[in-house]
Every structure is written in structure tokens, then in C-alpha cells.
Amino acid sequence: MGTIYYAGTPIEIEDRALAHLKVVIATKLRRDESFTLSWQHPDDQPHGRSTLWLHPSIPLRFVFDDPEPVELNRLWLEELSNSANSSGGIQLIAEQVGAVTEPTPTVDEG
Numbered sequence: 001m002g003t004i005y006y007a008g009t010p011i012e013i014e015d016r017a018l019a020h021l022k023v024v025i026a027t028k029l030r031r032d033e034s035f036t037l038s039w040q041h042p043d044d045q046p047h048g049r050s051t052l053w054l055h056p057s058i059p060l061r062f063v064f065d066d067p068e069p070v071e072l073n074r075l076w077l078e079e080l081s082n083s084a085n086s087s088g089g090i091q092l093i094a095e096q097v098g099a100v101t102e103p104t105p106t107v108d109e110g
Helices: 015-030 074-084
Strands: 002-006 009-013 035-040 049-054 060-063
Touching (some): 002 015, 015 035, 015 049
Antiparallel strands (some): 002 060
């Protein structure tokens, strides 16, 4: 389980999903864009959903439990990027397993 530290607040997100979010979030922040990130709470947390407002001036840190970078799913990155560019912001959706025809190179999450 990885963690996003946003303005000092820890938010746990599974490592694989976090690796994909990191790429999309970093792209948006590099462009000096503000946006939202929304997700459904996991089964081990109270029922509901959360949304963060992400802004380039607010400290952000990604921490991964797994020391090895994951192979990124190009289709999942595209889906997350498309949602990032919508008025609703990034919607953390489930990965479509087996939907990739060619692997995307791994990215060093550190």
C-alpha cells in the first residue's frame, strides 16, 4: 500500500494505482494546472468517497511500499489522463486487466 502525502496528510492508495496516478498528477502539476482527484473509499474504510483539490503550490509526496517500479498500463494512463482533463478531475478508476497490447516502460517512482 503506497501513500500520497498532500499538505502533510497521508492518503493510502495501492502501489500500482499510485504509480499510474503519479504520472498523470505530475504531468498536470508540471503544466501549473490545478485539478481534483476523486476515489471511492476501500472496503476497510468507512463507506463513501473523497476528493482532493490539487494545486502546484501545495507540497506533495509519493511513497511506495514496493521498492521495484511497476510496468505501467498505457490504456489505464490514457483513461486517467482523459479524466484529469475533464471538468470532474481525475477519477481513480479500476485498471482494465489484459487491455494492454504493448507494455509501457516502467517509471522510477522514487
